[in-house]
Amino acid sequence: MSIIFLLFSITNPWKVELTEKLEVPVSSEEIIELKTFANYTYFLCGHKILREGNGIIRFGTFGMESGELVEPISMDIENGRLYILDYGSRNIKIFDRDGNYLYEREIETEEPASIAISNERTFILDPFRYKIDVYGEESLLYSFGNFGDGAGFINNPLDIDVSSGKVYILEKNRISVFSEYGDFIQMIELEEGKTISVDKYVSISADSTTFLYDQNLEKIECFSPGFSTTEGKNLLIFEDSTLRKYEIEKTDNKEIKK
DSSP states (O other), rough: OOOOOOEEEEOOEEEEEEEEEEEOSSOGGGGGGGEETTTEEEEEEEEEEESSSSEEEEEEBSSSSSSSSSSEEEEEEETTTEEEEEETTTTEEEEEEOOOOOEEEEEOOOOOOOEEETTTTEEETTTTTTTTEEEESSSSSEEEEOOOTTTTOOOOOEEEEEEETEEEEEEESSSEEEEEEEEEEEEEEOSSEEEESSEEEEEESSSSSSEEEETTOOOOEOOOOOOOEEETEEEEEEEEEEEEEEEEEEOEEEEEEE
16 A cells, blocks of 8 residues: 655745736826726826826816815825825815815824825824824824834834724834724834835835735735735736736645645
8 A cells, every 4th residue: 555645835825917007198206196996096296186097187286275286295095085185285185086176174283194094084194293193074083103113113104004994004114003093913024115005905115116915914926116006906006107907816726746
């Protein structure tokens, strides 16, 4: 009688496939941030927002009046509404998906740097106070965050995003994750990073690389640098006027050897 040993070697369980490449009439130097919603991709370019999808539209005007932008620095999308953080006016300007101005909200945050929206709550990063200010529809609800080097503290924060009840804070050399109420969950070290985008997956844009993680911050794959964002099972990377769209799939493939 012979005994057969089956040895299982685990291969990469992730499949990330390029599905589309589009030329977009904007350069990487013009872009501040990239976001996607449904079939639309939004590019924040100074006082202008460019939307790609069913053609190209542009909206946004410089000024201090309602619906105008002074110094927009960050944006997020929820339920088809685009929230623009305007540092110059210390306001949040809200537009519909087609670029029509709806209304604005005042904020108390002194040095806002990044915005994230979740369940109609607004999360604003203030890097000088090492705080996240959380707003309801009308006012500031609470803040959390403390300066420090160890796990559970915030140091050199650059950007934030929120998904599935978790607040992801991109710092200079790490990612820290908290609950929406400020309870520390986890932290991982990171070589570099500039912006973070979180939905079903997490993308980190850096000067030399774009990193893709799952929500537990297990690394999936690395790509060439560019502005990146995620929605559902899709990853989008913009570089040199080209928007690349990828589809992410977990295959759980195993290679069997006898």
